[in-house]
Amino acid sequence: MPGVATKPRRTSEGPTRQAIKSATTRARIIDATIRCLVKYGYAGTTTLKVAEEADVSRGAMMHHFDNAAALMYATAEDLHQRRLKAHVRRAREFDHQQTGKLVQQSWEQFRSPNFIAFLELAMAARTDEHLAAILSPLQREYRERWYRQALELYPEWESASDEFALAFSLSQTILHGLAVALLTESIKPEMVEAVLRNLERQIRELRAAAKARSLASEGASVPAPA
Amino acid sequence: MPGVATKPRRTSEGPTRQAIKSATTRARIIDATIRCLVKYGYAGTTTLKVAEEADVSRGAMMHHFDNAAALMYATAEDLHQRRLKAHVRRAREFDHQQTGKLVQQSWEQFRSPNFIAFLELAMAARTDEHLAAILSPLQREYRERWYRQALELYPEWESASDEFALAFSLSQTILHGLAVALLTESIKPEMVEAVLRNLERQIRELRAAAKARSLASEGASVPAPA
């Protein structure tokens, strides 16, 4: 077929068509990987299944990711970025008074497919030092971001690092715990709400304690009585 | 070599030597499976590695377990029995006053290799309906046993099912959460103790509330004030 060369040949700046195409299929493959992790688990996720799920030839896939491990690394980083983005969005929309809403939204994150996929990778990383080497710094960054964000939202934590650290750890622990305990049927689903409300109450109490200490240390450096 | 037949030929009752041998190697294989789950994870646990770890030929192994799936099922049941046994032992040695000790011992269970192995199986069960069909009733039994045990130890819970259910769910959630949050580096290891102590405090408060309600309902059916 002659005359097919009607395609634009612009040398102008901006992402080239190649770059766009490349990024697109790359994203398609990573998306497919996440779906596979959810559907089949880490053990059952093969390059073949991912290629099928992404509707891409295995060759194309190997072009973007040298081997299966590289694919997992890239997926881990992508999941990390998604979690960060969700976290930032949550914080931005946040109304200072509604601790309950914040907890609720955080919990929704832990119910998302992204968290399942992340959990699969985290479990795999336990016995895969290379994967662990990728995940570890990401987790670290996530923790730190959360910390800073919370300090911006609740300045009163500033002078009560103990209460803050506990509130943070409690939140992480309970959210992770709910997700896993549900997965393993270690608690009944109808108890989730009660546990979440309990967490909210705990956070509020710790905040109050932090505020009290903040006021106390403001007047004079009097250590709070036990 | 003649004269080797000095081996006892007793037809007496009791487990035969065959039965003993069989049970022994069976146990060796299951032990090896658990170790493999810890070492290599579910994805990396193959029949070959298990046989090596157990120091048994693959043939012998296939004699006791028809296929890899059967091995996993048997391991799941074995882990369940171990967890039950540990739980009963914990309850028996228990001194009624020391909530802290009970929490501490429960936490130690969650740090054991058995829990890791169990977690690997539980994660695998998420995408393996056959394995899930095995694990589900076991989990159910574990929950129920825990419930009954706790009611025997703390009769005051009896008339405060809400507080009891919350205390139970909180314990399960936090213990699971600590284990997983540590695994995923979502909390710092030095915070574990603080979270555990917080759990103890919560349980004590719920117990007190339960006791109060118990007394109130004893005199008359007056609903406890908020």
Added chain:
DNA sequence: GGCAATACGATCAGGGCTGCAGGTTTTATT
């Protein structure tokens, strides 16, 4: 001692998965 059953061992065929070695098509540059 003889026979059956059980426990165990060595070997093999088949299947699925991986990684790579070639090609073909599309895009970018000149």
Added chain:
DNA sequence: AATAAAACCTGCAGCCCTGATCGTATTGCC
């Protein structure tokens, strides 16, 4: 238009794992 480079596809060889078959040794029963 010509060339290079990037994106993409097809097919193959090798590997590990699995399940099964056959053979051997031990044990139980008579």
